[in-house]
Amino acid sequence: MLTFLKKEEKENIVLFIHGFQGGKETWMSGTGPSLFIQYLMQVEKIQDHYDFALFDYFTKITDAFQKVKVLQQLFNPAAKVEKNLSIDDLSDLLLSEVEVTLANYKKIVLVGHSMGGLVSKSYILKALEKESKVQLYVSLAVPHNGAKLADLAKIIFNSPQIENLRPLEEYNNKITKQWIANRDQLPKTIYHQGKLDDVVPQTSSIGYDARENVTVVYSNHGHSTIIRPESPADVVVHSTIKALVELVDEPLLSSTKSNLQTTKTKEMDPVSSSVMIASIVGYLTKKVKDNKSVTGFLNDFTSATVAWIRPLFLTDDEESKPKELIQDLIKDPIDEQGFNRQAVQIRLEKALRDDKNILSYIEQMYQVINAKKEEGEDVGVGGDIIINGDWSTIVSGNKNSNITITNTSTGNPVNQSKTPDKSSETLDN
Numbered sequence: 001m002l003t004f005l006k007k008e009e010k011e012n013i014v015l016f017i018h019g020f021q022g023g024k025e026t027w028m029s030g031t032g033p034s035l036f037i038q039y040l041m042q043v044e045k046i047q048d049h050y051d052f053a054l055f056d057y058f059t060k061i062t063d064a065f066q067k068v069k070v071l072q073q074l075f076n077p078a079a080k081v082e083k084n085l086s087i088d089d090l091s092d093l094l095l096s097e098v099e100v101t102l103a104n105y106k107k108i109v110l111v112g113h114s115m116g117g118l119v120s121k122s123y124i125l126k127a128l129e130k131e132s133k134v135q136l137y138v139s140l141a142v143p144h145n146g147a148k149l150a151d152l153a154k155i156i157f158n159s160p161q162i163e164n165l166r167p168l169e170e171y172n173n174k175i176t177k178q179w180i181a182n183r184d185q186l187p188k189t190i191y192h193q194g195k196l197d198d199v200v201p202q203t204s205s206i207g208y209d210a211r212e213n214v215t216v217v218y219s220n221h222g223h224s225t226i227i228r229p230e231s232p233a234d235v236v237v238h239s240t241i242k243a244l245v246e247l248v249d250e251p252l253l254s255s256t257k258s259n260l261q262t263t264k265t266k267e268m269d270p271v272s273s274s275v276m277i278a279s280i281v282g283y284l285t286k287k288v289k290d291n292k293s294v295t296g297f298l299n300d301f302t303s304a305t306v307a308w309i310r311p312l313f314l315t316d317d318e319e320s321k322p323k324e325l326i327q328d329l330i331k332d333p334i335d336e337q338g339f340n341r342q343a344v345q346i347r348l349e350k351a352l353r354d355d356k357n358i359l360s361y362i363e364q365m366y367q368v369i370n371a372k373k374e375e376g377e378d379v380g381v382g383g384d385i386i387i388n389g390d391w392s393t394i395v396s397g398n399k400n401s402n403i404t405i406t407n408t409s410t411g412n413p414v415n416q417s418k419t420p421d422k423s424s425e426t427l428d429n
Contacts, residue, residue, distance in 0.1 A: 002097050005033050005052040006041065012107040013051045014040070014244065017094070019114025024056050026113060026227060039232040043241050049248045051105070055097065057090050057119075058083065087115070088171060091122035098127070107247060109136040111240070113227050114200070117142025118172070121207070125178050128185050136247055138240060140192045141226045143200045144176065144207035145304075145360050173363070176208050180367045183210045187253060190214075190243060192236060194221035203304045208364040210371060215239070216303060273352055273359060276366035279379075281345045283369045286380030289333040294326060300368055305361045312347060 002015075003024060016037070018026035027034050033041065033052070040046055085093075102108060112120035117139045124134050179186065193205040195218060206216055217239045219226060229237050287297040294313055298306050314320045322330060325347060329340045352358055373379045 001056050002101050003054045003056060005037065005054065007051050007053075009104075010049055010051045011105065012049050012109070012248070013053060013102060013105045014109045014111060015053050015055055015098075015102075017055045017110065017112040017116035017120055018057075019112075019116045020059055022059065022113065022116070024054055027054050034228065036227060036229055036237060039229070039237045040241060040244065042232070043245065045245050045248060046241065050109075050244065053102075055094055055116075055119075057085065057093065059115075086171070087118050087122055090119045091126060094119060094123045095126050098123070098133075102133075105133060107135040107252065108133045109138065109244065109247065110134055111138040111140065112142060113140045114142060114223065118144070118175070121179065122175050124187065125175060125182065128182055132185075132187075134187045135250070135253055136243055137187050137189045138192070138243070139190065139205075139207065140236070141194050141197050141200050141205055141221075141223050142191075142207070143204045145172070145201075145204035173360070176360075176364070177367055180208060180210045180364065181371060183371070185253075186211065188213070188215075188243070188247075190239060191216045192226060192239075193218050194223060194226045196220060196222040197226070199223040203308065206302060206304045208302050208305070208360075208367075210300075210368045215243075273362060274349070276362050277345055277348045277352070279369055280348065280362065280365050281341050282380035284344065284380075285329065285333045285341055286378065288326075288330050292330055294322060294330075300372075301365055305364055308358060308361050309365075312351060 005027075016027045018024075027037060029035060029038075032038075037052060041052065098108065110120040110124070112118070120137060120139075121142075121144075124132065124137060127134060189207075189209065189211075191206045191209075191214065193202060193216065194200075195202075197205065200223060217235060219235050221229075221236065226236060231237070232241075284294070284297050288294065290296070298310065298313075301309075310320075312323075313326050314322055325340070325343045329344060332340055348362070352362065369379050
């Protein structure tokens with residue numbers, strides 16, 4: 001449901017979306033707008049060109065509350081029973097509200113806090129199928145890769161909203177992949193990360209994003225204080241004001257369906273982690289061969305992904321020199337036996353075995369590389385695929401690659417072959 005805080009028939013509107021367990025009170029102070037919104041409204045150019053509204057939805061943490069409501073409906077069929085809806089369902093509601101209630105606005109700005117940012121993100125992707133009016137997306141402490149506390153809460157409470165907040169949840173992964181695939185049609189995005197946030201990890205508050213022009217704003221805030229700044233000079237307020245003022249004079253971004261090649265994301269065949277890592281190593285080898293450094297490689301990925309992979313490749317001192325395995329790859333990226341590439345792949349495989357949560361970073365890197373490949377960019381070929389343990393697997397998407405199957409009990413290679421020039425090959429031993 002939409003609630004207007006300021007409705008003066010301006011040409012643009014800022015729409016605020018609360019998070020899990022939030023409500024209108026998230027953006028309110030007493031009976032009026034919160035200080036955050038007041039600070040925005042006080043700027044003359046924003047006042048002249050924007051209306052303000054809230055998107056509110058039901059979110060309660062207890063099952064007992066819903067069960068009581070269901071019983072009430074049995075005795076009073078006319079009563080409407082509220083319940084927790086999934087992020088997918090909530091974005092459908094937002095889509096209808098925008099299309100019907102906000103149809104006359106030229107530019108729409110979405111400001112989402114926590115789970116509200118995921119609802120915004122899901123809506124943005126759905127709106128791309130039509131003429132989307134969203135020109136700016138402000139992400140405030142949003143768990144793009146899940147929230148740690150959601151794992152604990154899921155054990156206690158049964159809510160589709162909590163399920164959507166868990167790390168690597170299926171729907172969350174789906175919209176992340178669509179976000180990367182549709183990067184050319186997305187609105188300008190600002191990711192806000194609170195350094196004191198103990199709900200959303202730092203690796204999650206900055207979304208996986210293949211674009212170069214996204215903005216990341218760091219602040220000395222926690223999960224809740226990031227939406228309650230106490231001064232107009234606060235970096236959260238200042239950056240939002242700057243973006244809103246600049247947007248007034250910027251031309252409309254076009255996202256008509258006729259211009260979209262990837263609006264409906266092409267479903268990819270399941271790809272093993274070994275295939276993805278092989279693709280990453282192939283791309284890294286190509287970048288190293290061209291640039292004699294890993295800088296160009298790291299520049300292609302999100303800051304969260306770089307923060308994870310950087311310590312694997314570079315020393316942690318002030319000079320950040322390449323580690324020995326990367327130095328060897330730089331010296332000879334195309335050694336005939338492929339030992340230098342295999343060393344890098346083995347290091348990535350070990351990192352994944354040690355921490356399964358980093359699979360999301362590997363998937364993000366693979367998506368970026370695959371998107372570049374589809375656009376015709378040379379992303380390297382012949383990545384080595386090293387399969388540990390499982391003696392029967394499907395390898396797809398890698399042509400002319402060296403396949404090494406290793407017996408994990410001995411650590412010795414038991415078979416090595418060259419994949420044929422086709423999309424998939426089954427290896428059985």
